[in-house]
Amino acid sequence: MTTRGAQVDEDAEDFDVEEALALVNEGNGHPSGPGRGGPGHRATPHPAQPQEARHRAVPWPQARGTAARAVRAGARRAPVPVSLDAALGLVLAAPLTALTDLPSFDTSAMDGWAVAGPGPWDVRDEGVLAGRGEPEPLTDGEAVRIATGARVPQDTTAVLRSEYGRTDTQGRLHAVGEVGHGRDIRPRGQECRNGDQLLPVGTLVTPAVLGLAAAAGYDTLTVVPRPRVDVLVLGDELLTEGLPHDGRIRDALGPMLPPWLRALGAEVTTVRRIGDDAKALHRAVTRSGADVIVTTGGTAAGPVDHVHPTLRRIDAELLVNGVEVRPGHPMLLARTKENQHLVGLPGNPLAAVSGLLTLAEPLLRTLAARPAPEPYALPLREAVHGHPHDTRLVPVVLRGDHAVPLHYNGPAMLRGVAAADALAVVPPGGARPGQETELLDLPWAAAGIGVCFT
Ligand SMILES: Nc1nc2c(c(=O)[nH]1)N[C@H]1C(S)=C(S)[C@@H](COP(=O)(O)OP(=O)(O)OC[C@H]3O[C@@H](n4cnc5c(N)ncnc54)[C@H](O)[C@@H]3O)O[C@H]1N2
């Protein structure tokens, strides 16, 4: 569980960078392909379970694999050049190739004197500062005061640090100790030559990448744009302010999903609350130009659960119709148009988080060409009850080398996940204390920086 790289659809090879992105990201083995079910994940329903409720649900690893591979050729947005400050968190669609030598001139690495030949040296009156034009060449036996970062004059043999030099009464400079040839000079091209590839296609743009790009002469970077996501929040019972009253509750998903989706690489283009209105849902889905529509609620079979009927009405292709995971088993993934997918998150808030990480995360990762997070496992500090047949996703905090399960992990609760660092993937049947358990990092814990939330 240690390889890194994005799951890139083998079929999505339609623009130049696709092949390179696939090469960069290949071999990650995550999320699972069809073969990664692992022990305990069944491809068929358990005989003890009601068939009609479960017959279409697929094992959790399979659902993630399907979501990662759902993107067809051409569905990813074409690469665009963006200014450096807009590139953070995106993925390079062109290699970062040095536009200059780095350093671009022989540079003093220290404050002191540039010297030519063996000492003692006559010291020039005027020193050399960083950011100035080409200084006069030195002649043998000559020295000049120089600042860190300044251009080293031609024919300099070394830089003598201030603390290693002393001036005699005649003003001549002497070295304290040896001054090796080339000492404390950063030669032009030491880090790279103009045209060297610094970073490949598929690299996530981090703050360090921005710094390197600027140093190497870039004003813009060519990146894979964020997939556009429309969020549709369903439910007549939802309030957008104040206290719950009269059977109505606060909408927890409207505030939670947009920043989380951004953390997963999306550009959230719309957040709409459309109640339990089948017509409004149909209109919103058919008019959406987003790459991905995320709905919340209405996935089950209740009287006002309009997601499935709407998908049938528009003849959408159901790619995942229920997942053997708790919470969140009614989650779904559909292809609504050639280049558009819909992720149906269940309305219970922790079930929605489960759907976000199970279906939206791999789908958005592929669309954004992002590298997959490196899968990892830690032992659990306490036993976790399992579902008899389904995977459970349980909020945990990471303490030392252990994952500590949190309480308040019911499907309608966010109290556990709000305090969590990760979700533990608890296999069917549960996990013993000390059992190594796969962890899905939550964006705020994994990144440690604001990259993902920009
Ligand atoms: N007969 C059955 N009923 C249900 C089943 C089942 O298997 N058989 N599954 C249950 C499970 S599990 C889930 S999860 C929910 C999924 O239901 P929906 O996706 O249709 O969601 P809703 O019914 O609209 O809402 C469920 C629950 O969540 C609350 N909710 C909805 N949206 C929000 C929001 N934005 N913020 C906060 N809370 C929200 C809503 O009020 C409900 O309490 O179905 C079960 N039923």
Ligand code: MOO
């Ligand atoms: O999907 Mo549900 O959250 O298991 O209650």
